[in-house]
Amino acid sequence: DAKTTQPNSMESNEEEPVHLPCNHSTISGTDYIHWYRQLPSQGPEYVIHGLTSNVNNRMASLAIAEDRKSSTLILHRATLRDAAVYYCILRSPGGQGGSEKLVFGKGMKLTVNP
Amino acid sequence: NAGVTQTPKFQVLKTGQSMTLQCAQDMNHEYMSWYRQDPGMGLRLIHYSVGAGITDQGEVPNGYNVSRSTTEDFPLRLLSAAPSQTSVYFCASSHGTNEQFFGPGTRLTVL
Numbered sequence: 689d690a691k692t693t694q695p696n697s698m699e700s701n702e703e704e705p706v707h708l709p710c711n712h713s714t715i716s717g718t719d720y721i722h723w724y725r726q727l728p729s730q731g732p733e734y735v736i737h738g739l740t741s742n743v744n745n746r747m748a749s750l751a752i753a754e755d756r757k758s759s760t761l762i763l764h765r766a767t768l769r770d771a772a773v774y775y776c777i778l779r780s781p782g783g784q785g786g787s788e789k790l791v792f793g794k795g796m797k798l799t800v801n802p
Numbered sequence: 803n804a805g806v807t808q809t810p811k812f813q814v815l816k817t818g819q820s821m822t823l824q825c826a827q828d829m830n831h832e833y834m835s836w837y838r839q840d841p842g843m844g845l846r847l848i849h850y851s852v853g854a855g856i857t858d859q860g861e862v863p864n865g866y867n868v869s870r871s872t873t874e875d876f877p878l879r880l881l882s883a884a885p886s887q888t889s890v891y892f893c894a895s896s897h898g899t900n901e902q903f904f905g906p907g908t909r910l911t912v913l
Contacts, residue, residue: 734903
């Protein structure tokens with residue numbers, strides 16, 4: 689399985705943008721980049737995913753490097769509710785010997801200061 | 803849609819007992835999976851299924867069995883519970899490589 693590397697932790701200030709980096713130098717051409725987060729005492733929550741182009745949704749934006757070896761999750765205005773552990777995960781489409789399984793790493797703890 | 807449902811929410815077992823954690827989804831997702839999360843740790847994949855009749859092992863399959871007789875249900879069986887299986891268990895489902903939906907979790911304690 690292709691691996692991702694994230695910082696162990698980051699801090700940000702409330703109402704400021706925050707950029708969460710992820711390296712995935714061994715990504716294959718068909719791997720999707722997924723981001724999930726887990727708030728304290730809750731189950732994981734989907735944030736965003738993409739393949740090659742940058743993606744935006746109501747929660748965040750995903751910027752994917754041209755060579756796809758890294759990506760950045762962007763929270764445009766961090767709130768206290770965004771304090772969570774964020775997971776960057778690669779997911780293959782399955783078939784042709786691949787697997788759709790979603791394997792979580794250690795993730796990155798985001799602290800948001802008031 | 804109810805999404806992904808899990809029962810029970812809480813369970814206490816004695817060492818050696820068996821039980822089944824239930825997971826169901828009403829979104830017609832072909833992919834379903836089970837994770838465990840120990841205190842202060844990340845999620846670890848136990849088993850997953852890419853469709854009815856198809857299951858495969860994840861990272862930590864020992865001590866757990868699964869079956870997938872229908873698209874909707876993916877039960878996780880503990881054959882002989884051990885204290886090391888004390889954890890929070892999450893079930894999830896998705897369609898292809900899209901967003902994975904998680905259930906609310908089952909908190910299991912094995913004494």
